[in-house]
Structures are given as structure tokens and as C-alpha cells.
Amino acid sequence: MIQGTSSDAGKSTVVAALCRLLARRGVRVAPFKPQNMALNSAVTVDGGEIGRAQALQAQAAGLDAHSDMNPVLLKPNTDVGAQVIVHGRAIGTMDARAYQAFKPQALNAVLTAHARLASHYAQIIVEGAGSPAEINLRAGDIANMGFAEAVDCPVWLVADIDRGGVFAQLVGTLELLSASERARVRGFIINRFRGDLSLLQPGLDWLEARTGIPVLAVLPYLHGLHLDAEDAIACSRATKSAPQLRVIAPVLPRISNHTDLDALRLHPQVEFRWIGPGDTVPPADLIVLPGSKSVRADLAALRARGWEPAIQRHLRYGGRLIGLCGGLQMLGTRIDDPLGLEGEPGSSRGLGLLDCASTLAAEKQLHRVSGRLCLEKAEVRGYEIHAGISHGPALDRAAVFLDGRTDGALSADGQILASYVHGLFDTPAACGALLRWAGLQAPAALDLDALRETQLERLADTLATALRPGTLQQWFDLADD
Incomplete structure (x- = not known):
């Protein structure tokens, strides 16, 4: 499971990259996001509706998007309420308190969908939502550690260094987890790094010594990476030589x-x-x-x-x-x-x-x-x-x-x-x-x-280069190249 220290840390892109890397190696792999909150959605092969990021991850895995890949989708229609979509179908609108009461049923839907995927695919790459350190939402959590504990799933934690404070993000997140949750975090990925990696190395050494958790990859900032956004609008304006x-x-x-x-x-x-x-x-x-x-x-x-x-x-x-x-x-x-x-x-x-x-x-x-x-x-x-x-x-x-x-x-x-x-x-x-x-x-x-395919290949190549040697083989039981 790929979790993040915050929203937009890079969870979606890491899942897409892993799906493409494993698919290249002939592994039957599927993406999965237990609960998503997004207004960008896609129609699935079975006639349901899921988050658009999961549809892109399915493409990365060489699959048609299916409603089991995102069994719970929340589409906000006010600041306090959202349409709730379960197994690809809208079941009504709930405010935050009503949804908290609904979560036991939502967890059942999530586990049912995950079990169906697990019966068809050798590997499932799970994407968390937001941050696992949102302690006010820990009770009944189905999106992050609550799901990981329910299915006994190890976690890689992603942090965005471009925002600054990456070591505080990672160590602070660990500090807010329970002991059993901390034990699930088995690797760190640092995303969107710019500059000389040798200057970052002392910090990486400190982080590994402080936590006992390896840094599996430092991903560079990929300029001009264009992939379907999960929700946020890209408001930056690209410079074009002669727009007409x-x-x-x-x-x-x-x-x-x-x-x-x-x-x-x-x-x-x-x-x-x-x-x-x-x-x-x-x-x-x-x-x-x-x-x-x-x-x-x-x-x-x-x-x-x-x-x-x-x-x-x-x-x-x-x-x-x-x-x-x-x-x-x-x-x-x-x-x-x-x-x-x-x-x-x-x-x-x-x-x-x-x-x-x-x-x-x-x-x-x-x-x-x-x-x-x-x-x-x-x-x-x-x-x-x-x-x-x-x-x-x-x-x-x-x-x-x-x-x-x-x-x-x-x-x-x-x-x-x-x-x-x-x-x-x-x-x-x-x-x-x-x-x-x-x-x-x-x-x-x-x-x-074609542009999506090019970008997915670029993303997978970047992760393959950045990963600590042997990581894919160790984690996914693959033969050495």
C-alpha cells in the first residue's frame, strides 16, 4: 500500500509507476483505492464510476478500469456533504457525520471489492487517501491504516520534498501512528527532488538511523509530467512559442x-x-x-x-x-x-x-x-x-x-x-x-x-532508475534482470 504524508504527495503517480513496471515484467497487477474523494471520475467497463486516477492506473497495468478498483468514491457537492458512490453506483448524499456512521458498511464494500481483485490478480498496489496521520479520522478509517490493518498490508510512505520539511513530514507522520501502524511502514519514497542528491544523503542517513526504515527511492522532480489529475486543477500556464x-x-x-x-x-x-x-x-x-x-x-x-x-x-x-x-x-x-x-x-x-x-x-x-x-x-x-x-x-x-x-x-x-x-x-x-x-x-x-502512454512509460522508467537495487525483486518475488 502506498500512503502519503499529505494529499498530493505523489501516491497516485507512484502507484501508476509500479503498475506499469510490474506489467512490463508480465505480472498480473491491479490498482486499488479503498476510498477516494474526487470530482474527476471515469466510467468503468462494468458500467460503474470510479476516480479518474484509478482509471489511469488501470491503463498503466494494461487493464480496463473496473468499479472494484475504487469501491467507495465521494463526490463533494457542498462544503459539508458529498454524493456517496459504492461499487460504482451512487447511493445518496451524506454529510460528514452521516458518512462516519456509514463507514462499517463502506468497509464491507471495500473488503469485498479487494477480495474479488485478489482472486484475479497476483499483485494489488493500493493507494491511500490524504494522510494516515489524520488522527481525528482514525476511528473507522477505511482509507489508510484502517484498511492496511484489515487486510494485513505493508506500507510504503511517500513525502513531497518540494514542499519543504520532508524529514518532519515523515518522522511526524510516524509519531502520530500507533505502534502496530508504525510497524507496517516498511519503506520511504521521497518525491519531487531537485538538485544534487549527494547533498541530501546526510539527511537520508539520519532518517534511516532515526526510524530504522529504508529510503527505497528519491524521485526527481519531473518537469512537464502530464497525467490525468485526481482532483486538483493545474493552474500554471505553460510558455508556448506562438499560441494562435x-x-x-x-x-x-x-x-x-x-x-x-x-x-x-x-x-x-x-x-x-x-x-x-x-x-x-x-x-x-x-x-x-x-x-x-x-x-x-x-x-x-x-x-x-x-x-x-x-x-x-x-x-x-x-x-x-x-x-x-x-x-x-x-x-x-x-x-x-x-x-x-x-x-x-x-x-x-x-x-x-x-x-x-x-x-x-x-x-x-x-x-x-x-x-x-x-x-x-x-x-x-x-x-x-x-x-x-x-x-x-x-x-x-x-x-x-x-x-x-x-x-x-x-x-x-x-x-x-x-x-x-x-x-x-x-x-x-x-x-x-x-x-x-x-x-x-x-x-x-x-x-x-498516446501522450498518456508516453508519460506512463516515462514515469515507470524514472521509478525503475530511482529504486534501491533489488527492491522490485525483494517485494514482488521477481527474478533478477
Whole structure:
């Protein structure tokens, strides 16, 4: 099990790297995260929903993502409540206190899923959540040491040296564990190191002498590593030599599946910017309204930040606008939530830019999809995750033609496109067609799937080089190279 001294210490990337390294050696390996809290999710081969990081780890292992790889997923829709997804299916919304009471049932779901994976795979690489030193959450823990103790699993502890205080992170975490939990920590990994390793060595020697635990690897800071984010938005702006298309998107309070826009962030000819609270909405060629876990509340936040007049001005000057999933719903005339699935029951006026309305329904739509874009008949592959059902005349002019049905809308004037399909930009053909539609004369091809594979290989190579010699052989019963 890979645990971390904090969120974003590098747990997800270490698990992905280990999965790829073992898969290269012919080991049947699967990733597993007992409990995840994230708004970036993916649809599994069995029709469920899991955290996007686990779907990427499955790809690293050469597998289709399955709901057993992340049996409990929490998708926050307020500061104190979250939708609870068990075995890939939403079972309701709970506040923190209600979820604490639910944890014995959640643990049963976690252990059941783990047992199923263990019956099919020789190795399971488990990812913890947050930090095991969150002592206020120790009772009933299923995400870190509580799970490790339940299945008798050894732990490697990852710390991010780029944040500073790496020795305090590691020693402090150990100090806050119980004696049995400390005994489970069998190795340290220090992540995101920059500089001369020889200058770090005295600290490593001290750490090993102080704790009796070996440092298994010091991973270098990997500049330009692009992998699907578990949740956090990468707001840094890459320097590009000659961007030719300006694209912006709002950082919604409950933004979901923002990885939809990774292809735009990484495209060499696109200047992409996330626009956060307090930022002035700048001029752009294309505005994208991303998905949301709380569409009505996020629409209210957009209005409060001045986006409605900015979008209207953008369209008057000929700009293009895309709405994805929750963004599609915002573009319509009305959003109804009669069951209170994303907050208080009620209705909200949409932006009124497409003649359609959306109603949130109890059963979530979870589909892997493929088809053709209305633009250039470009190939589209992706997935749908949404509670809303949309209807209205605007949908008669479809944006995407899927197998046996249509999706979304293209406005009569050709300026607005909306779709429920996540991953709309991921295929090179669809990305190129959408960028040409937005005004880019000759877009370069960008294959996000191929880029993921390249980055996974780079990550695995880095871990293989950094690991203490013999570590893989010792831990995973592999023959020497």
C-alpha cells in the first residue's frame, strides 16, 4: 500500500509507476483505492464510476478500469456533504457525520471489492487517501491504516520534498501512528527532488538511523509530467512559442472532470487559461463551460462573478462557446432539481443560449460512448456521467452522433456547441475539428491517449532508475534482470 504524508504527495503517480513496471515484467497487477474523494471520475467497463486516477492506473497495468478498483468514491457537492458512490453506483448524499456512521458498511464494500481483485490478480498496489496521520479520522478509517490493518498490508510512505520539511513530514507522520501502524511502514519514497542528491544523503542517513526504515527511492522532480489529475486543477500556464488560439474556462466551485480540457492545455497552438474567482474574464476566441457536481449553485457563482454579460459580449463579437455536461445544462433555459440531488430542491434560470431545459433524475447516466462529431464527422470516444436529462428543440440539431442516438446541440448560428460527452477533445480528429471550428487555421494533431502512454512509460522508467537495487525483486518475488 502506498500512503502519503499529505494529499498530493505523489501516491497516485507512484502507484501508476509500479503498475506499469510490474506489467512490463508480465505480472498480473491491479490498482486499488479503498476510498477516494474526487470530482474527476471515469466510467468503468462494468458500467460503474470510479476516480479518474484509478482509471489511469488501470491503463498503466494494461487493464480496463473496473468499479472494484475504487469501491467507495465521494463526490463533494457542498462544503459539508458529498454524493456517496459504492461499487460504482451512487447511493445518496451524506454529510460528514452521516458518512462516519456509514463507514462499517463502506468497509464491507471495500473488503469485498479487494477480495474479488485478489482472486484475479497476483499483485494489488493500493493507494491511500490524504494522510494516515489524520488522527481525528482514525476511528473507522477505511482509507489508510484502517484498511492496511484489515487486510494485513505493508506500507510504503511517500513525502513531497518540494514542499519543504520532508524529514518532519515523515518522522511526524510516524509519531502520530500507533505502534502496530508504525510497524507496517516498511519503506520511504521521497518525491519531487531537485538538485544534487549527494547533498541530501546526510539527511537520508539520519532518517534511516532515526526510524530504522529504508529510503527505497528519491524521485526527481519531473518537469512537464502530464497525467490525468485526481482532483486538483493545474493552474500554471505553460510558455508556448506562438499560441494562435485563446481559450478560457471558469474554475467552478464544484468543477468536475476538468481533465476534459487537458488536450487544450497541452496543445502547442492554444493559449489556455483557467479563470478563477476574482479574475477578470479576458477576451478569448473560445470559452468552455466545464462539468459541475452542483450545476445550479455553480451557475449562480458564474453569474455572481460577471460571466453572463461576458459570455454575451463574447458571442456578439463572434466568439465560440462550448458547454460540456453541466456546462450544457447551464446554456439552456432552465435547470430543475425536484429531488434535491445537488442541493435544495428547486429550479434555476439558465443562460438561455440554447432552447432546451434539463431535469436532474435519480438514476445517473453512466456510459462509455463512441461516434462522430457533427463537425467534419470527426471520430469521438468518451464517456457520459450525468444526472440531468435534457430536452428541447435545440437538441434536434445534434453536436454528436453516437451509436443509435444523438447528443447535445449545435446552435443555428454555429457559434455554440454543447455535449454530455466527456473526452470530447481527446481524439486527434475531434480535437482538430473543434479547434478549426473555433478559428485555428491549421491545428497540429494532438493524441492525448498516446501522450498518456508516453508519460506512463516515462514515469515507470524514472521509478525503475530511482529504486534501491533489488527492491522490485525483494517485494514482488521477481527474478533478477
